[in-house]
Amino acid sequence: MLQITGSLFSLGLKVKIVPPVQSWIDGDLSVGQIKEVKIEDLLGRDPINIKNPDLEHQYDNKVILITGAAGSIGSEICRKVSLYNYKKLILVDNAESALYDIQQEFRQLGLENIEAIVADVRNRTRIDQLFNLYKPKIIFHAAAYKHVPLMENNPFEAVSVNIGGTKNVADIAVKHSVDKFVLISTDKAVNPTNVMGATKRIAELYVSCLKGKGHTKFITTRFGNVLGSNGSVIPLFKNK
Known part of the structure; x- marks a missing residue:
């Protein structure tokens, strides 16, 4: 995902996260479901909880x-x-x-x-x-x-x-x-x-x-x- 995001940014495009395509087809897509890309989205795993x-x-x-x-x-x-x-x-x-x-x-x-x-x-x-x-x-x-x-x-x-x-x-x-x-x-x-x-x-x-x-x-x-x-x-x- 990071490579794709980087390629799009290099073209001057903004990147956001949307629900799966099936949600679009079913008519379930709303503006509130379109989100900014967070660091956690690019991590590829869940963040580690260090509280112990x-x-x-x-x-x-x-x-x-x-x-x-x-x-x-x-x-x-x-x-x-x-x-x-x-x-x-x-x-x-x-x-x-x-x-x-x-x-x-x-x-x-x-x-x-x-x-x-x-x-x-x-x-x-x-x-x-x-x-x-x-x-x-x-x-x-x-x-x-x-x-x-x-x-x-x-x-x-x-x-x-x-x-x-x-x-x-x-x-x-x-x-x-x-x-x-x-x-x-x-x-x-x-x-x-x-x-x-x-x-x-x-x-x-x-x-x-x-x-x-x-x-x-x-x-x-x-x-x-x-x-x-x-x-x-x-x-x-x-x-x-």
């Missing part, structure tokens, strides 16, 4: 801080974590407009105890202040530059955020005896052939070196290509 008892126990009454909270990965982590009985959810990002959007989304859902903080992970003093103020126990570090071609032309920024920013947040997590630090990495870190992948691999190695240095448990998870993420084909299709 183990996570409920881990997140219960905990202050959870998410960096890169306004990004495509970070914001989805926020949505999933918000399903649990957290004590407070701290959303950290330096992109104020996108952070405002996710904040408004949560407010419309009636979610409480959520703080949206404009901050840059490269600012070590500022991040330390946030840890002192909110005392988070679980960290999801999703803040990163991820676009491969852009980072090839902007290696300084890739190094300063993907390596320097990760070092700051990880060091401060150890300093404040955070329970768990989860680094969101990428499959591009495997035998890296570009700046983005190399910086993420260095970030992984640094985090690995901190294991056993204190109370904090460090975990690294790698993402492949994520359907619907910023810069992927789905948002491009939607903007056509």
Whole structure:
């Protein structure tokens, strides 16, 4: 379906989902049955439900801080974590407009105890202040530059955020005896052939070196290509 949709978009056509042809023949088709294409329609399987008892126990009454909270990965982590009985959810990002959007989304859902903080992970003093103020126990570090071609032309920024920013947040997590630090990495870190992948691999190695240095448990998870993420084909299709 994705190939067909892509071909139609390339022709400048809009794509919608309609009921089976038999419904047309039987005269059962109505305007309300014509729907926009959703990401789930292109997935080819049912979405995975990640809410489970183990996570409920881990997140219960905990202050959870998410960096890169306004990004495509970070914001989805926020949505999933918000399903649990957290004590407070701290959303950290330096992109104020996108952070405002996710904040408004949560407010419309009636979610409480959520703080949206404009901050840059490269600012070590500022991040330390946030840890002192909110005392988070679980960290999801999703803040990163991820676009491969852009980072090839902007290696300084890739190094300063993907390596320097990760070092700051990880060091401060150890300093404040955070329970768990989860680094969101990428499959591009495997035998890296570009700046983005190399910086993420260095970030992984640094985090690995901190294991056993204190109370904090460090975990690294790698993402492949994520359907619907910023810069992927789905948002491009939607903007056509």
